[in-house]
Amino acid sequence: LEAVQGQSQTLEGEIKKINSNINQVDLSIKSSELTIDKLGLELDSLHNEISDAEKEVSLKEKAVAQILREFQKGDDETPFLIFLKNKSLADSVFEMQNLSDLSNGLSVEINNLKEAKENLSGKLEETSSKKQSVQTEKENLKNKQLILGDTKSEKQSVLTQTKNQEKVYQQTLTELQKKQAEIASEIEVMDEELRLKIDPSALPSKRPGVLARPVSGGITQEYGATAFAKYGYRGKWHNGLDFAAPIGTSVYSAEKGIVVAVGNSDKYCNKGAYGKFIVVKHENNLTTLYSHLSLQKVKVGDTIERGGLVGYSGKTGYATGPHLHFSVFSSQTFKMDSSRTCGLLPYGGDLNPADYL
Structure with a gap:
C-alpha cells in the first residue's frame, strides 16, 4: 500500500498509473474484438450445420412419407384376405412379413426424423444464444471504448491542471x-x-x-x-x-x-x-x-x-x-x-x- 501511495504522490507516478489504466482498457477492447471474431466464426459454422440438419430432416420426412404410402396399400387387408388372394401359403406369409417390415421400418424412420428435428432445434437454440453473446460483447466493446476515452481525458485533465x-x-x-x-x-x-x-x-x-x-x-x-x-x-x-x-x-x-x-x-x-x-x-x-x-x-x-x-x-x-x-x-x-x-x-x-x- 505504501509503495502504491508513494508512487501516486508524484505527478510522474500519477501519469504512469493513468497510462497503465489506458493500456488495461486497450487490452480489454482487443480481447472483446477477438471474442466477437471467434463468435462470428462459430455462428458461420452453426449456419452450415443447420443447413445440413434441415436437409437431413427433409430426407427423413420423405422416407416416412414413402413408407406410409406403401403401408397404406395393404392397410385395409386382414391376414385372412391376404391368405385368400394369394395362390400359396408361402406368398401369403411373404406379404404379411413385408407389411410387418414396413411397419417396423416406419417406426425406425419416425424415430430418425424425431432425432433429426431435435438436432435441428438444438442448433437453432445454440445459434440464438451465440447471437445474443455477440450482441452482449459488442455492447461491452462500445462501453469499453467510452471508458478508454474518459481515461485519456483524465490524463489530459491532470496535465492541464498541474501545467505538468x-x-x-x-x-x-x-x-x-x-x-x-x-x-x-x-x-x-x-x-x-x-x-x-x-x-x-x-x-x-x-x-x-x-x-x-x-x-x-x-x-x-x-x-x-x-x-x-x-x-x-x-x-x-x-x-x-x-x-x-x-x-x-x-x-x-x-x-x-x-x-x-x-x-x-x-x-x-x-x-x-x-x-x-x-x-x-x-x-x-x-x-x-x-x-x-x-x-x-x-x-x-x-x-x-x-x-x-x-x-x-x-x-x-x-x-x-x-x-x-x-x-x-x-x-x-x-x-x-x-x-x-x-x-x-x-x-x-x-x-x-x-x-x-
Whole structure:
C-alpha cells in the first residue's frame, strides 16, 4: 500500500498509473474484438450445420412419407384376405412379413426424423444464444471504448491542471488529501448513527448466497475497522468490501431490485468520495452500493435482475487504483443526503457484505 501511495504522490507516478489504466482498457477492447471474431466464426459454422440438419430432416420426412404410402396399400387387408388372394401359403406369409417390415421400418424412420428435428432445434437454440453473446460483447466493446476515452481525458485533465509541474501537483494533492479526510469523517459519523437504527429482525438470515458476488475478482479490503481504513481512507471504518476489478470490468447486481440512486460525487468534489455510484434496493430489506465505477448502465427506477449489468468498474472518486467498492445497507436506514463537503451522497446503516455473499 505504501509503495502504491508513494508512487501516486508524484505527478510522474500519477501519469504512469493513468497510462497503465489506458493500456488495461486497450487490452480489454482487443480481447472483446477477438471474442466477437471467434463468435462470428462459430455462428458461420452453426449456419452450415443447420443447413445440413434441415436437409437431413427433409430426407427423413420423405422416407416416412414413402413408407406410409406403401403401408397404406395393404392397410385395409386382414391376414385372412391376404391368405385368400394369394395362390400359396408361402406368398401369403411373404406379404404379411413385408407389411410387418414396413411397419417396423416406419417406426425406425419416425424415430430418425424425431432425432433429426431435435438436432435441428438444438442448433437453432445454440445459434440464438451465440447471437445474443455477440450482441452482449459488442455492447461491452462500445462501453469499453467510452471508458478508454474518459481515461485519456483524465490524463489530459491532470496535465492541464498541474501545467505538468510537480510543485503545482503537490499543492493540489495536499488540498485533496485534506478534503478526503473531511469527507471520510463525515460519512463515518453519519453511517455510525444509522447503524444504531438497524432492526436485525427485519434482515435476512446471514448465510452464503443471499447476495451474489458483483464481480469475480478477489476481496482486497475487508469490512470494518481495518488498518487500511484507518490509514488509507483517512477514517477508522470501511463500510464495505473492496474487490479487485481492472478498469472496465463488468459489475453485476447482487440481487433483483430497483435502482434507487445513480450519481457521481466527482461533480462536486473530484476524487473525494464514491465517484460514479449506483444503489439498488432489494426485496429482502437489503440495499447495495456499487462505487468507483467508470461507466453506469442503469438509471433510477430501473428494475434489474440478479446478475444484471449495472456498470463497469473504474477508479472514480477516492480510489488509489481501479477496484469495486461494494456496500450493503439495511434498507430501512438508507438515504441519499447532502454532505457538507461533497454534494449528494448515499448513507446507511452498513452491514458486513461477507455475511450474505
